[in-house]
Amino acid sequence: MTTPTTTGPLAETTLLRFATAGSVDDGKSTLVGRLLHDSKSVLTDQLEAVAHASRNRGQDTPDLALLTDGLRAEREQGITIDVAYRYFATPRRRFILADTPGHVQYTRNMVTGASTADLAIILVDARNGVVEQTLRHAAVTALLRVPHVVLAVNKMDLVGYGEREFERIVEEFAGHAAASGLPGFTPIPVSALVGDNVVQRSTRMDWYRGPALLDFLERVPAGVEAADAPARFPVQYVIRHGDARYYAGQLASGTLRVGDRVTVHPSGATSEITGIDALGTPVQAAYAPQSVSVRLADQRDVARGDLITSGVDVPALTQEVRAAVCHLTDRPLRVGDRVLVRHTTRTVQAVVKDLGGAAELTANDLGRIALRTAEPLALDDYAVSRRTGALLLIDPADGTTLTAGMVAL
């Protein structure tokens, strides 16, 4: 919805995907509005549209939440239905923000937003501190293995910009974060309404030595984790050209090099990489998440759904799948249900064997699940790879996406 601003027209910048999590009244819309507004990512015609719509509703000042509520039902009912994606840029970096609503449907929406995020912002109201919702946000962020977490303590203007109030909340959150498995977090005291520490450093909190939120977003490392992991290359499509076969796909994790010995799963066949093509350019090595195609020394029967790996660190080949899940739809999931399991580029039939003792899972439920699949899947633990450890359960009858799963071997 926004056209980014940049100083160097063709500057090499990187992309950071992040998600926001917040409860209903803790100021998430204001924070997002402030971030877009103060980074000069909201353009004149958008502001005019918001001002016009606000006047039609009898409001004197533009309601920045209208920037983010896009659908008729949302505007009419004043609710947010779904994840929206927003785009902005600074000279250092491009940002994709998964803006997830804080209403009833929030768990599945937060899971959706967090699934692709490099970073999550967990927002708390400085007056209320850590509340039950905060713990849920921390749990979902940990479950989805979002690499970086910011605890944004908002509304500092309403607690006199007090250091002790901030520190108390940070300490309390740290206890819960450790318990829920969050690797670490960066606390930042902000006032979204006034603009303290969002884009500009605040002059009202001399005691705070850290960066403003945007400054942190610009500097945090993005996308490095996947390239460090073992090499995983799901075959998407076989490109045939003359007698040659090119196995096309996007590297899910790790690095592939010409000359690497590789294994194709689930067949277990081995071969050697004789060439890598990076969208028309021959290269010696490819890194996640590059889309490339590879050629192998032997003309193998390799097809969509196969997984190519290199090195000794190979995935588990199994028909017994255990996963942590978030149920996404209103249709409940029950033991004995037949489902389709989508894993990387492979889709197989499966039956639900166990729901961790629960009778059923309903929308927004988090749970644990055991499946038996009709064919073996080459699985990694989600803790090892967010790509080859991720699953979707799909209703075979009508294609509905039922459940998101994170493999727990």
Added chain:
Amino acid sequence: MNPFTLSHLDALESEAVHIFREVAGEFERPVILFSGGKDSIVMLHLALKAFTPAAVPFSLLHVDTGHNFPEVLDHRDRTVEHHGLRLHIASVQDYIDRGTLRERPDGTRNPLQTLPLTEKIQTERFDAVFGGGRRDEEKARAKERVFSLRDEFSQWDPRRQRPELWNLYNGRHAPGEHVRVFPLSNWTELDVWQYIAREAIALPDIYFAHEREVFQRAGMWLTAGEWGGPKDSETVEKRQVRYRTVGDMSCTGAVDSDADSIEKVIVEIAASRLTERGATRADDKMSEAAMEDRKREGYF
């Protein structure tokens, strides 16, 4: 830069290529919406790279409103011929001539595209239709999925959208239904231009500043021509302009500009205080939910 970190353009390119290949792997009869405009030209460029050294395994489809810019149609046809592709055309003019569609009082033909598009999808049994829509364009688009399921009437129901997680796209659909696919979802106008510059992609000339006969209607500079302008009360002027979007001549406005190269266009966009659609699209100004309503009916 860390060697493991892709630049933002490489990351967007890689994601778009992944989407094209997913569709090739999962669908029977995909088609790329191709108008000769910059977004569809970038889409086609990405599709060519995704399947190199083989040919693109999709045909192309253009919904011709009958009021398209001749330079753009010319570019469209040359591109199709150059790559040896097959182009389907759904013609709004044919529908008007047959009396199936009626000209609107305001003369704009953009809303008339929906019927020819959806009927073509049905008669050709396309099951995946690539569009160049970007989520940054409009508020309703910000909520659009990469894989957007449409029913047998091509309708979009925002409440029925499938959640989309990781890079696992669910393309399941019943017979008669199809999926609209948006590989440029995460791109912005500036990304598109930066990519055009990096890849040296050829565009129709009207994207660059040139002298043109235009007249003003509803605050926009429209190209004078046989499509229905100017009216008696409107006067033609020669101005130095360029187009930020190209579509139906009746509702796509030019902007005053002296950006006659890709580099200058990028500088101009980066400094602009108006969005692409806000500056140049009359039909989106019709109501707060104009885009959403058209999408519900089957538009992109």
